[in-house]
Amino acid sequence: MKKPVIGITCGIEIVERSSEREVLLDAYSDAVERAGAVPLILPNTHDPALVREMAERLDGVLLTGGTDADPRLYGARADQSVSRIHPRRDRLEIGLARHVLLETRLPVFGICRGLQILNIALGGDLIVDLPSAGLLCHSFHEIYGREAVSHEIRIEPGSLLAGIAGQEILGVNSFHHQAVKTPAPGLAVTARSVPDGVIEALELPGDRFVLGVQWHPEGMTEDAVSQALFCRFAEAAAR
Numbered sequence: 001m002k003k004p005v006i007g008i009t010c011g012i013e014i015v016e017r018s019s020e021r022e023v024l025l026d027a028y029s030d031a032v033e034r035a036g037a038v039p040l041i042l043p044n045t046h047d048p049a050l051v052r053e054m055a056e057r058l059d060g061v062l063l064t065g066g067t068d069a070d071p072r073l074y075g076a077r078a079d080q081s082v083s084r085i086h087p088r089r090d091r092l093e094i095g096l097a098r099h100v101l102l103e104t105r106l107p108v109f110g111i112c113r114g115l116q117i118l119n120i121a122l123g124g125d126l127i128v129d130l131p132s133a134g135l136l137c138h139s140f141h142e143i144y145g146r147e148a149v150s151h152e153i154r155i156e157p158g159s160l161l162a163g164i165a166g167q168e169i170l171g172v173n174s175f176h177h178q179a180v181k182t183p184a185p186g187l188a189v190t191a192r193s194v195p196d197g198v199i200e201a202l203e204l205p206g207d208r209f210v211l212g213v214q215w216h217p218e219g220m221t222e223d224a225v226s227q228a229l230f231c232r233f234a235e236a237a238a239r
Contacts, residue, residue: 004035004059004237009093009114011066012044012086027088027146027218028064028111031043034227035234041097044088051095060107060209060237061100063093064214068178081129081177090117107209107236109229112176115202115212124184129177136196138174138214145200146219150174151203152194153215160203160211161189164224164232169194172215179214209236 001051010024022043025120029039042054056059067083069090093114098121101105116126127133143150149171155162162168170191180199183189191213191234204210209232217226 001238004037004234005040005057005072006032006060006062006234006237007040007042007054007058007096008032008062009042009064009089009096010044011064012089014084024064025218027216027221028062031218031221031227031230032062032234033036035230036102037234037237042092044086044092045090046088048091048095051092051099055096055104055106058106060233061096061181061210062233063097063108063110063117065112065114065175067113069094069113069116069120069126071126071128074120076125076128079128079132081132081214093117101204101210105208107233108211109209110202110212110231111218112214112216115130115214116178116180118210118212119180119184119202120186122184125181127179127181130179130198131177135179135198136193137177138193138198139177146173146216147221147223148173153191154194155201156188156190159201160209161190161201161213164228166230167225170225172200172213172217173219174215176214209233 010022013023032039070085071078187202188205190203193200200214202212217229220226
């Protein structure tokens with residue numbers, strides 16, 4: 001049987017003054033391969049019209065983690081906590097997310113920044129910086145490795161995520177300083193961080209696979225639930 005093709009978004013890195021290059025951690029494509037799908041890396045095109053052309057060749061879309069989206073996209077203002085903004089990536093991912101979510105039935109999986117992009121694309125907003133908002137720190141990249149559990153989340157019973165995880169409390173890794181503030185219309189909150197209640201997962205209710213998670217399952221290669229997320233995503237793409 002032909003394997004489904006998963007389009008994977010990538011980041012942008014500045015090199016040699018004003019030059020740029022596309023960057024992607026191999027953990028994303030590795031996770032897609034292990035799930036039985038074909039990874040296809042999507043460049044941050046300068047031509048927004050190519051978004052439709054990209055989507056027509058895909059069976060699913062993976063929105064990856066990375067640097068912050070421009071806070072102006074959701075009516076907020078950047079502060080010193082915000083990482084370097086890459087408008088070309090913002091434009092590609094938001095355009096792709098809107099097209100795929102509103103005009104196709106393709107499954108979508110958003111990870112960390114990818115969850116936030118899903119929310120922004122459909123009209124939601126973000127907390128620009130968790131510590132500045134008086135919430136607990138969720139950025140543990142200098143303390144734990146990418147595979148290590150750094151806190152727990154509580155999953156909403158009856159959700160797509162609950163069906164995949166098979167448990168209500170799940171240990172996850174965590175490498176973010178922003179989070180969903182107001183969920184976009186139509187998206188359901190299906191997991192929150194323990195004990196502070198920060199939104200950790202959003203999904204589109206119904207029979208379609210549209211799921212965003214705030215942690216990094218691609219980094220937890222020995223974790224059964226993390227791998228199950230990619231397998232279920234690939235199965236949805238195969239259909």
